[in-house]
Amino acid sequence: MKNIKSLLHLHSKQLLFIILVIAFNFLGYSQSEVKYGIAEIPWEAGLGNHRAILEVPKKAEAVKVNFSWRRHDKNPEKRQFVIINSRTGETIKNIYRIEINNEKCELVFGPVKKGIYNFYYLPFKPDTEWGYYKYGYLDREKSPDKVWIANNKLNDIKELGKLPKAICTEVQARKEFDSFFPMEVITTKEELKNFVDGSDSNYIAITEDRKYPIKMRDQLPLKWIKEGISGSFKGNAMRNEYYTFQIGIYASKSTIKNVRLQFESLKSSNGDSIPASAFTCFNTDGIDPYGNAFAKQVDVAQGRVQALWVGTDISKGVKAGTFSGNITIKANGEQDQQIKIILHVSDEVIVNRGDNEPWRHSRLRWLNSTIGLDNEPTKPYTPISIKDENTLGLYGKEISLNNTGMPNAIKVWNTEVLSSPIRYVMDGEKIDKYSLESSWDKLGTVIKKYTANSDNFEIQTETVTEFDGHLNYKIKLVAKSDVTLSDFRLEIPYQSSVAEYMMGMGLPGTTVPKHHLSKWKGPQDSFWVGNTYGGLHVELRGSTYHGPLLNLYKPEPPKSWDNDGKGGFSIEKKEEETIATVFTGKRTFTKGEELVFELSLLVTPVKEIDSKAQFTNRYYHNGLAPKPKEEEITDGVKIINVHHANKYNPFINYPFINTKEMRGFVDEMHSKDLKVKIYYTIRELSNHATEIWALRSLDNEILGTGKGGGYPWLQEHLVNDYNPQWYSPLEDGIDASLVNAPGDSRWYNYYLEGLSWLVKNIGIDGLYLDDVSYDRRILKRMRKILDREKPGSLIDLHSNTGFSKGPATQYTEFFPYLDKLWFGESFMYDEMPPENWLVEVSGIPFGHMGDMLHAGGNPWRGMIYGMTVRYPWFTDGVTCDPRDIWKVWDQFGIADAKMIGYWEKNTPITVDRKDIKATIYIKNGKALISIASWAPESVEVKLNIDLEALGLNEKKVKLYAPEILKFQEKRTFELTDKIPMIPNKGWLLYLE
Known part of the structure; x- marks a missing residue:
């Protein structure tokens, strides 16, 4: 009665519409409805994800079937058809297509016996290797036998109607995840x-x-x-x-x-x-x-x-x-x-x-989360102190700003980076006195706004200084009249004693050249100049995408700085001063036109090196099998990185499905005093993500657009407007990901809330990042979440020089919030000079340390920088096993030693050749000496050791090499002996 009353209140046209729908349901479906189901036991994957169950009433040379399969995928007529007798396994030889489209399937097949036949209509070639799906659907089946066609008179429409009828009793999906029912079953x-x-x-x-x-x-x-x-x-x-x-x-x-x-x-x-x-x-x-x-x-x-x-x-x-x-x-x-x-x-x-x-x-509400968005400093940083109007005190740093808002001086501990103030120059423009319009500070952020005028421009500068030594500048020029500006230049004068090394703007990690000129190509949008005592990273901003350069995301050159190819970069090194210049070239302004030059500076090193953590926190990184054996734990494993594509974390960047398995694994490892970090990043997203359809409804805000294709599941369900990415065959299925849209999106908010949930509910101890597309602001939020939810959590970052063109340059702004680097994929360690190792691999100039990767690294050179490979990562045919070196570490007690590398100003050990490098680890009257060769041939070198500085007695010390499997033979040396060096190799020597 209540339903009748509610109907009477409806508008007459609405009521008519409901009546039509009821009548349509009553009359229109009983004839053609097909049952949809899931196979009790999944069939062979290559036969496709879908099949129709056909019931043949009797033995016949040919039977006809006509049913509504209501498909949404593209080009059903182009796919191969396979019909198999469910009892005998025989494949039908002849399939004659009458009408194939998205709504219906009408065909004849035979010869047949009475019974059930399985009709597979989307077979494809599986790919058993992870990477990028390489295959696709199978080509159409062979044409039916002409004699069979003629004998059954299939070209005669009247005769077709006389054929026995096979009935489609059910349309099945191979697994529930593959099913089209009910939301992808189309209407006619x-x-x-x-x-x-x-x-x-x-x-x-x-x-x-x-x-x-x-x-x-x-x-x-x-x-x-x-x-x-x-x-x-x-x-x-x-x-x-x-x-x-x-x-x-x-x-x-x-x-x-x-x-x-x-x-x-x-x-x-x-x-x-x-x-x-x-x-x-x-x-x-x-x-x-x-x-x-x-x-x-x-x-x-x-x-x-x-x-x-x-x-x-x-x-x-x-x-x-x-x-x-x-x-x-x-x-x-x-x-x-x-x-x-x-x-x-x-x-x-x-x-x-x-x-x-x-x-x-x-969890869709996570899309709008503001977790971690505040000004509170992360560890080890402290709130900014205001020493006077223009001087800011930061953790380990002091920055003095002049009346333009630019740094007058930058001191890192006891090292002054600049030789004179950073400045920008507008050729032909005389700039009046600057005035400070406003200043705002709160805990970890100081914002200052300045204004000035020149003959033809109003100049507005905003500077934002943050607790980690990051400074962002936006310099807006507003033209007062139609005018041509011959050049806008940024000039950064470094102390030449600090400007030892550089990277970026077309150069790998190298010593600073006397002169270098570079245009915006690659693209290049940043550079770093400095040494292990101090330095400055500079990023020129202004393109639509500010994240790191990846194979999927490539920032355009910043338009204001690039100026249609007229802009570029140069560096000149002189005895006292080294000037890095970013120039833009000539451009014309119309009256009222505005142009913003944005740049970010990061003072390095970002923190003090924690060598104890480097030598203690040893990684187990085993891809598909993340659980170490007991003897491997005894050998020194402390931290486990759980990659994706395994039973604990099967789906890339979506660790929210096998949570019971992951929680059990984490608890087990915690019981063994091990930490567990997981692969969880942003770049691509698993097709298993529960919210994938909700995300798709947001247009291309989160999921990127593209031509489609890729693994058949994607083609069958997403159909179009997507870009396929990483593919992983799993033990029980596949993981086929989609590319995320480049640039900022609310998926970052979801990702951060997801991190918080994982820490609280799964108990993870941090993240392993494998190239990411977000910038430092997101990493700062991540760091706050980890520090607040679980102090002691760790983040390490991996990257590939193959497409990053120098990941240390691309990711420098991340360094304040990382614990370890793994920049090693595609690194040719035997071909890299020492300055490349120091700047791009080791992390040492930035306050970090790292691990090696490609082909097992170079263990002799790696020890110069305190690095080994990760156990037991398999790369380029090599299983990485650093455990014999770890044993030497433990025997010596390297975790509590002081590390002094060849890059230090005062080192107690030197060698008599520039292409042989030495690092010394000192502890309680003994030392461990690492020597490695960059010489092109076998040579002998003399070690010059300042025993007095080490507190050692020349008459009592001995120098010897312990036996290390696949590294060195056991050998004893006199202090006066010349040490033989083989190209690309070296020694680990005890001095005690």
Whole structure:
């Protein structure tokens, strides 16, 4: 009775539409509905992810089948068909196609026996190697035998109708993950026309439960037409749940502009309410990764479907009951439509807002998270102290700003980096006195704004200094008249005693040349000049993407600095001063035109080196088998990096599915006093991500666009508008990822909340980053999350010089928040000079240490910088095993020793050749000496050891080489002996 009363209140056209849908359901489906199911036992993967079960009534030379398979994937007529007798395993020889399209399949096959046949219509070639999927669908089957066609008169339409009929009893997916049912089962054109004709609106709004994400963007699912339009949504929620649901907008008759939702409070009969402010539409509003609110305009093209994901924040304090209210759908030029919302809230309180169960989609609220967005310094940094109006005190640093806002002086501990102030020069312009307009400071950030004027420009400068020694500048020029500026230059004068090494702007890690000129190519957007005592990294900003240079994301040259190819970089080294110059060349301004030159500076080293951690925290990094054996733990393993594509962390950058397995592994390793870090980054996203369809509804904000293709699952479900990325065959399936959209997106917020969840719920001890696309601001938030949730958590970063063109240059701004570097993939260690090792591999000039990778590294040269490979990583045919060197470390007690490298100003050990380098580790009256050769041939060298400085008695000391497997033979030397050196090799010597 209640339903009849509610129908009577509907608009007459709405009522007519519902009646039509009911009639259509009653009349239209009994003839052609197909059952959808999942195979009890998955069949061979190469036969494809889908099949039809065909029942043949009797033995025949040919049988005909005609059924609606309602497919959404492209080009079904181009795929190979395979029909197999389920009992005998025989493959049918002849398949005669009559009509194949997305709606239906009509064909003849034979000869057959009575029984069940499996019809596989999407076979492909599997790829058993991880990387990038290399194959695809199989070519169409061979044409049927001409004699068979003739004998069965298949070219005669009348005779076709006389053939025995095979019946499709079920359409099956190989696994549940492969299934099209119910949201990818399409309607026919006729069904869609009848459905649309029943509505007088230009668009149709249909609500959908979170359990059934809207997937198709150009088709309606059969489910919607069968169920009809209710104009309401009913859901069951719990107290403390972040509840989500969907509203699908189908632009049935014209393009719909600026679709948006207006929320009202939901009220309960018990007097309680869920306020309108508790609702969010993720498609129309959000918070970016830097805490800024934004709105998006949602337009729906004619014939397209747009999913609107709605989140409802149900508080723990709400009373159980049934809450109801309306959501109003608004669009430009369209009549408002209302959706009635009815939420039954139980008395049960759900944990973690529902985040522990991904299917609830409660974690969509993570997209708008501001976790870690504050000014509080991370360890070991301290709040900025204001020593006077222009002098700022930071952890280990002091920066003095002049009246232009530029650094007057930069002191790192006791080393002054600059020889004179950093300056910018505007050729031909006389700049009046600068004035400080405003200054703001809070804990870890100081912001100053300056103004000045020249003859033809107003100049506005904003400088932001942060606790980690990072300074960002935005220099805005506003033209007062039409004018030509011959050049805008940034000049950085370094002390030549500091400017020993450099990298970037076309140069690998090297000694600073007397002169170098570079244009914006590669692209190059940053450089570093300095030594292990002090330095300055400079990034020229202004392109649309500010993250590191990756194979997937390539920053354009900053337009203001590049100036259509006229800009560039030069460096000149003289005896006292080394000047790095960024020039832009001539450009013309029109009156009122504005141009911003943005740059960021980072003072190095960013922190003091923790050599104890380097020699103590030894990594177990074994890709697919992350669990070490007991003897390997005894040999010194302390930290385990769990890569992806294994049973604990199978899905790339989405460690939220096998959480039970991962939690068990973490607990087991913790019981053995080991830390566990996991692979979890942003660049690509697994197709197993629960929220993938919600993310897709955000247009290309989070998932990148592309031509599609790749692994068949992607082609069958996403169909188009995506870019396939990393592929991993798993023990029980595949992981086929998609490229994330370049640049900033709310997925960063989700990623950070995900990190917090993993630390709190899985117990991980940090992250292993394998190339990332975000910038330092996100890493700073990560560091805060780890330090607050679990002090002592670690972050290490891996990169590949093959496409990063010098990862140390690209990732310098990350260094304040990292614990270790692993810049080693594609590094040719035997070909790299010492300065390249020091600057780009070791991390030492920046306050870090690292590990080697490619082909097992070079153990002799690695020890010069305190590095070994990671055990037991397999790379380029080499299994890395540094355990024999670790034993020497432990026997000597290297973790508590003082490391003095050849790069230090005062070292107690030198050698008599420049191409032989030595580093000494000193501890309690004894030393461990590392010597390595960069000489092109075998040579002998004399060690010059200052025994007095070491506190050793010449008459009592001995110098000997312990036996180290695959490293050196046992040998004793006199202090006066010449040490034989083989190219690319060296020694580890005890001096005691």
